[in-house]
Amino acid sequence: MNTTDTEYGRLQPPFSAATARAHVRELLLARAPDTLPVTIDDVLLVVTELITNAHRHGGGLTAFDACLTDDTITISVTDASPELPRAVPHSRPLAPGGFGWSLIRRLSRHVAITPVATGKTIEAVIDTGTRTGPAEERRHRGPAGLH
Amino acid sequence: MSVEAEVTVTVVDDVRIVRVVGEYDAEGAEALAHALALPAESGTSGTVVDLAEVTFADSSFLHTLLAARSRHQKSGIPLVLAEVTPLLQRLLDLTDVARAFTVTQTVPTATETVHARKSSTRRQ
Numbered sequence: 001m002n003t004t005d006t007e008y009g010r011l012q013p014p015f016s017a018a019t020a021r022a023h024v025r026e027l028l029l030a031r032a033p034d035t036l037p038v039t040i041d042d043v044l045l046v047v048t049e050l051i052t053n054a055h056r057h058g059g060g061l062t063a064f065d066a067c068l069t070d071d072t073i074t075i076s077v078t079d080a081s082p083e084l085p086r087a088v089p090h091s092r093p094l095a096p097g098g099f100g101w102s103l104i105r106r107l108s109r110h111v112a113i114t115p116v117a118t119g120k121t122i123e124a125v126i127d128t129g130t131r132t133g134p135a136e137e138r139r140h141r142g143p144a145g146l147h
Numbered sequence: 148m149s150v151e152a153e154v155t156v157t158v159v160d161d162v163r164i165v166r167v168v169g170e171y172d173a174e175g176a177e178a179l180a181h182a183l184a185l186p187a188e189s190g191t192s193g194t195v196v197d198l199a200e201v202t203f204a205d206s207s208f209l210h211t212l213l214a215a216r217s218r219h220q221k222s223g224i225p226l227v228l229a230e231v232t233p234l235l236q237r238l239l240d241l242t243d244v245a246r247a248f249t250v251t252q253t254v255p256t257a258t259e260t261v262h263a264r265k266s267s268t269r270r271q
Contacts, residue, residue: 017172021203041203041234048205052173099206099242106241 009066017051024066024075028128031068035128042107046124047075049100053122054079062118071129072109080119154182161192162261164254170203176211183215185222193261194219197254199230204238216247225249225264229257 009027011020021044028035028043035043047066054061058079065076085101105111108124152169165182169175183194196212212228219226228250231239239245251257 016174017205018170018174021170038233038237041237044203045205045238048172048203052205052207056173099209103206103238103241 009068011064013061013064015064017048020047020051020064024073027066027068028073032073032128039126039128043073043075043126043128046104046107046126049104050075050077050122050124053077053085053100053104057081057083057085058119063121068128071127072125073128074123074125076121076123078116078119078121082115082120084113084120085122152178154178156182158191159258160262161190162258163191163194164197164258165194166197166200168200171201171208172203172205173207176207179208179211180214183211183226185218185224191224192265193225193227195254195257195261196226196228197230197257198228198232198235201232201235204235206242209238209242209244213244213247223268225261227251227257227260229254 008031009024011023024043024047025040028040051061051064054077059081060079061077062080063076063078065074067074067076085104086098104122104124107126109127110123110125112123112125114121114123152171152175154168155166157164157166163186167179167182171179183196185191185194194215196215201208216226226249228248230253231250236245239248249260251260
């Protein structure tokens with residue numbers, strides 16, 4: 001990896017979402033090896049959506065950090081805009097746009113937005129412990145049938 | 148490590164088979180959109196999207212699929228997804244858009260579905 005890695009989870013922008021995914025995947029495999037593959041996918045999805053939002057709507061990514069505890073990972077993304085993210089209105093569920101923020105909210109235990117001098121920091125806390133809830137059922141339900 | 152994103156298009160019996168391989172985020176969305184665009188000249192019975200080898204996909208991937216679905220619908224041409232991986236199925240379920248797509252387990256089944264749709268449209 002050609003990015004500066006000063007602490008476990010910190011990456012110095014600029015870098016691509018793919019680089020951040022590889023970095024966080026390595027971090028989870030090294031420091032939380034019991035994390036389920038489906039959970040790793042969820043974490044990488046949140047990482048990607050947060051970075052894409054920062055690039056598209058947040059005036060650019062200014063800081064990125066991933067911090068592990070015993071049973072959570074916190075992804076922190078700072079961008080250059082004070083404007084808050086928005087989800088797609090329920091009245092138009094198939095209209096393009098807005099899925100990203102909904103996914104972040106749905107997959108995180110907790111999301112916090114903190115204004116900073118140059119924009120805002122979004123922290124998404126995701127459970128990494130073994131999961132037995134509806135998410136697992138969804139994963140094993142298989143593809144939808146023919147309509 | 149990540150698999151390089153790659154999209155290949157082949158035409159079998161008038162059906163366009165779009166094979167999508169690798170990791171997809173906002174950076175790969177344009178190439179995918181290009182591959183899923185309907186060709187200017189008609190004569191295509193439909194499009195099958197082979198998703199068996201998608202190793203990562205995000206909301207931009209979903210948007211691209213939904214946009215392609217919308218364009219196909221407007222042109223009256225079927226678009227069928229095949230070999231949806233658990234990762235993609237989860238993304239479709241989490242965003243509640245699974246119902247928007249016709250999904251089959253294999254590419255040959257998807258191709259049959261396209262032909263069946265097309266001939267039923269012709270009869271009307």
